[in-house]
Amino acid sequence: MTTSAVGVAVLDDIDARPGSTTSLLRTLIGVHLRPLGGVISSAALVRLAGDLGIPPARARTAITRLKQRGLLLSTSGGYAIDPAALPMLRRGDRRIFDVRTMSEDDGWMLVSATVPESRRDLRHQLRRRLLYLGAGSVAPSLWILPGHLFDEAHELLHEIGAREYATLFLATDPQPSRPLPEAVADWWDLVALRAEHDRFLASVDALDLTRPFAAHLGLIDSWRVLPYIDPGLPTALLPADWPGARSVETFQRLHAELAARAADHVRAVAADDRPATPPAR
Structure with missing residues (x-):
């Protein structure tokens, strides 16, 4: 997961349940603060939270949580986006607003990752992050994704420190033992x-x-x-x-x-x- 300069894990899109107070405020910050120059007053942020049906006390609690998770910094009279969170927000822009659909002629990629037993934490994180990249599971430690996600998979492996345990393959025509639609229904x-x-x-x-x-x-x-x-x-x-x-x-x-x-x-x-x-x- 993305970390700030001081080592705090930055709240990612996959870390807050949609519809929760934290999620709504995280979405508000991700969508609207950058066009404002990355800063907003405390009063304005709480007022906007109220427009979403969030009471002031609950909004302030969620704002504190977002500061602790590396999304916000306190400023004089308000808040600013933590620069360490910008790569995560830009990645979210690509996935949320620039939706890509795979065509039948597009290629695939495979990720084969064998993480040592001593790194169970990394193994769990890798599996979780690959699932949230849209990967399907072909077999234990073998994942399949549309080829257009190659760069994001490569970035993810480096980001979490798992690149040394993974081998990436590009493929054009997977040949499972049964019809491909049936295999897809098992992989995803x-x-x-x-x-x-x-x-x-x-x-x-x-x-x-x-x-x-x-x-x-x-x-x-x-x-x-x-x-x-x-x-x-x-x-x-x-x-x-x-x-x-x-x-x-x-x-x-x-x-x-x-x-x-x-x-x-x-x-x-x-x-x-x-x-x-x-x-x-």
Whole structure:
């Protein structure tokens, strides 16, 4: 996991449960603070949390937690994004807003990783992070991903210190002992993935689109984990009624409809009480 200069683990997209107070504030910070120059006043952040239905006391507790996890720094009168969190936020931008779907002609990659018994902690972390990269499990210590995730897999292995235990392969035509769609259904937990898509689509139905800021934050917060765990497999390898394309279309349509009005609201609130610029680090 990403770590700051002082060794604090930075809260990643996969570490906060969508819909929780911490998750909503983490999403608010990730989406809106960078366009504001990375800083916001305490009063403005708490007020925006209130617009999401979060009481002030609970908001302040969550803000403290986000500071402890390396996402925020205290400034004179407000908060700033910790520079150590920026790579994680940029990675989230790519996965959340630039959704890629694998075509039948795209290649695959395999990750073979044998971590020593003495590094059980790393073995657990590697498995967890590969799952949240969208990897399927072919066999113990052997993972498969769409080829377009090669750079992210390579970055992940270096980030957690597992590169020395892993060998990466590129492939064009996997040949399992049974039809490839059947193998895919074993390599990935399609039942769990479908449940996540159904959860997201149900959450969209509950959004109040007359409140664009809250609706937009709720949309992104509900969506943000899906692009990590769903690798965007080719349609031919998925069940005929797979909801993935509908989820992507729904997210992209509502994001385009709500984003500008949500940003206008944040700018207006932030302009009421600008914090001092944080000192250089």
